[in-house]
Amino acid sequence: MLKCFSILFLIFCTYHASAQFNDTTNYHVIFNGTGSVNRARNGNAYLLNNGLRFELKKKSVALNATNNWVYGKSNGDLTNNDFSSTIDFNLYKAIPHAYYWGLVNYNTSFSLKINKQLLAGGGIAYSILDKPNTYLNISDGILYDLSDINTTDTTRENYHTYRNSFRLQMHFLIADLITVDSGNFLQNSLTRSGDYIIKSTFGLGFKINNWLTLNSSLSYNKISRTDSENLLLTYGLKVERYF
Known part of the structure; x- marks a missing residue:
């Protein structure tokens, strides 16, 4: 997998691109390579x-595919081997600044004690702010959660x-140089009291040019059912290509 990311990085670095979607731009590819060493x-x-x-955007529909892998060790012991797709x-539709959304999400996580998890569902979202450089969006919907987890070290x-999924998302571009991104999820079970998932990310980037950004990211995840959480701080490069 690291070889694939390295090859993609070299390919993306050979291109120059504009900084956002326009009337003729329908595709957007982003690679984030971050990490930390102590x-x-x-x-x-x-x-x-x-x-x-990978993002595909048309006038009436947008389609996104995302894959993320976190891997870490401390003193030789595995701390993270977390994959999400x-x-x-x-x-x-016709409602200004509003849209319907749907998703399918598959996760495995060593740090959160998830052997495998499938989330699928949909809902509605509304953009409170919706400008090229300023974006603030809230959404709500219902997800079906099918999970295989470890509630203790010996119990699987x-x-x-079914979960209610509430999201607050924002994006700011300051002086065409600094990017601030944040996504926050609260997913409560509709049938199990005290069963919830929290996901929160905050990213800060400094643009070097139209396709390369120095990037740092802070993310927090908690699953109450496994009594597990993680806090990840990483920094590195973001490479993006519009075409």
Whole structure:
């Protein structure tokens, strides 16, 4: 997988591109390669966070495919081996600044004790701010959760539930140089009290040119059913290509 990301990085670096969608731009590819390394006398730790996203945008519909892999070790012990793959779409209708959304998401996570998880559903979203350089969006909907998890170190459980999925998402571009992105999810079970999922990400980027950005990311994830959480701080490069 690291070889694939490296090849993609070299391919993207050979192109020049504009900085946003326009009337003739329908496709957008983004590669994020970030990580952190800590070496000390008493041990060492490292974390790799790689993501690849493909976006297709038309006048009335947008389709996105995202894959993300986090891998880390501390003093030789595995801390993260977390993979997520998502396909989602937005369907734009006559309501200004609003759209319907749907998604299918598959996860595995060593750090969150998820052997495998499938989330699928849909809902509606509304953009409070919707400008090229400023974006603030809220959405809500219903997801079906089919999971295989470890509730303890020795107990494995298969279960399913319906969740309400609330999201707050924002994007700011400051002086065509600094990007600020944040996505926050709260997904409560509709049938199980105290069963919830929290996902929160915050990204800060400094654009070098139209296709290359120095990028840092802070993400927090918590699953109440496995009593597990993680906090990840990484930094690296974001490469993007519009065509």
